[in-house]
Amino acid sequence: METPAIRVVSLHKTYQNDIHAVKGLSFTVAAGSCFALLGPNGAGKTTTMKILYGKARPDPQGETVIEVLGFDPRRDELDIKVQTGVVPQDNALDEELDVMRNLLVYARLNGIRGRRAVERIDELLAFMELIDKRNASVRELSGGMKRRLAIARALLNNPRLLILDEPTTGLDPQVRHVIWDKLRSLMRSGVTVLVSTHYMDEAYQLANRILIMDHGEAVLEGHPASLMETHMERHVLEVTNAARASRVDAALGDGNGDDIRVERSAERALYYGNALAPLEDAARRLDFGEYVLRPANLEDLFLKTTGRQLNELQ
Amino acid sequence: MSSSNTGVQGLALRLEAVWYRHMRVYTRHLVSNGLPPFLEPLIFLVGIGLGLGRYIDSMDGFPYLEYLASGLLVTASMFTAAFECTFGTFIRLEFEKTYDGMLGAAITSSDLMVGEVIWAGSKGLFFSLAVLIVILAFGILPVGLTLVTPLVGMLTGLMFGALGIAVTSFVNNINHFNFFFSGFLSPMFFFSGVVFPVENLPRVVRPLAEALPLTHAVRLSRALALNAVEARHLWDFLYILVFTVGVGWFGIVNIRKRLID
Known part of the structure; x- marks a missing residue:
């Protein structure tokens, strides 16, 4: 070698x-x-x-x-x-x-x-x-x-x-x-x-x-691709109006079998999952402009691993 | 891409490359950098010669203008070298981050600082040469051993460049250099035999004057300019060598922590 x-x-x-x-x-x-x-x-x-x-x-x-x-x-x-x-x-x-x-x-x-x-x-x-x-x-x-x-x-x-x-x-x-x-x-x-x-x-x-x-x-x-594969869900539903997140919670809570990981902040809620269908279903309960449904990317992985809080040097 | 890697170049070439950088910066503004070294001694000698010089017949057995001129041959070297390796070095180090860029190339931090001191020596040589040209043009001193004095100017430049690096290695705030200039260099101009002989100082302070670096540079340049070289001037030469190497070595080691994290 x-x-x-x-x-x-x-x-x-x-x-x-x-x-x-x-x-x-x-x-x-x-x-x-x-x-x-x-x-x-x-x-x-x-x-x-x-x-x-x-x-x-x-x-x-x-x-x-x-x-x-x-x-x-x-x-x-x-x-x-x-x-x-x-x-x-x-x-x-x-x-x-x-x-x-x-x-x-x-x-x-x-x-x-x-x-x-x-x-x-x-x-x-x-x-x-x-x-x-x-x-x-x-x-x-x-x-x-x-x-x-x-x-x-x-x-x-x-x-x-x-x-x-x-x-x-x-x-x-x-x-x-x-x-x-x-x-x-x-x-x-x-x-x-x-x-x-x-x-x-x-x-x-x-x-x-x-x-x-x-x-x-x-x-x-x-x-990069294999890190995504092993450490990150495939899709993410980003709810940009946190007040409406309860609708998504209700939709995803009714036992459709797939593991969903949720990250919440004061303004947003992010639902990560490998299956697209449940996220799509949940998104239908929201109005246009209140959510983004997209593939997860390296930035999500980055934030997952290094956290969303600012450190003393940022 | 064409061309292959070159090996690490030798020490002399690395130092020359650092020197080349400073030379390029300096010669970029030829008129504003090249003219003042001639104007300063001109103003000083004309001012003193026409004014003060008329009241003083001789100093230490020489006509006053000759006495003064033989000392002024190295003071400009002192100031330019000290300035280059304090304010100049500090600005490149802390403000312009020039060294951060240069240290990405195949040179060491010591190469960088030694090159800096050598550049200060070159400026010392040039400033001393400018004073000499003015002095010779006005016929203040005869041609002769006088022609060697720019080399003393170069030694003076190396010595005060080395001292400048040592001072800079301690300074965190650029304003602190004012203490060095007002508190050390300016008084030294008056108490190291440039304007009057050290021998005229009170007996108590004489050893102090002997310890000052400029005293020895002035004595050496005066001995050459007034054609009065004696064996004892070898001590002044040795003082300059030991001071430059000793203080320079200390300064370069001490400033390394500012260059390498």
């Missing part, structure tokens, strides 16, 4: 302010696959990614194993970074330089100089559809352009591993789809992708395998 691109065993990270960000996390990313870390803000996704390329140090624990492309970031940070592309959450572009010079400087930091750097930059600007922004100042770029520039920058060294921290947060649908297409094309050429996100559709679109994290721990891991 091929050696995995990333292997993490029992990773811990405690910050100076005693926040225990990662608690015994273990996971393996197969070479050439796309692996998504999913979780609410404060789940430990960013910290985990930073540890992989040496931007953060894990707690010193004997049993911790970290292997990225065969190297340990605690010792061989440069060997990892020279073949890894990093897209940090806030881009961290050099605001004092224009697009071209941002890339020239970054190429040089990675040991790519002269004409080779310029050729590579033009190739990537074309790939990320930024070629007419070649001489633009970073400050005048839109959020989507900055993101694409940060991705172009991460690709300069032709990485085997690409680490993206929330690549499409805050971007409009067009840009998100462009970025997903670019990432898919990179994956097709054999690049391993590690992505963090709190968008379920993003994980579903890109990942072969997802790991749902909460409070620094792994909650669920697997292929």
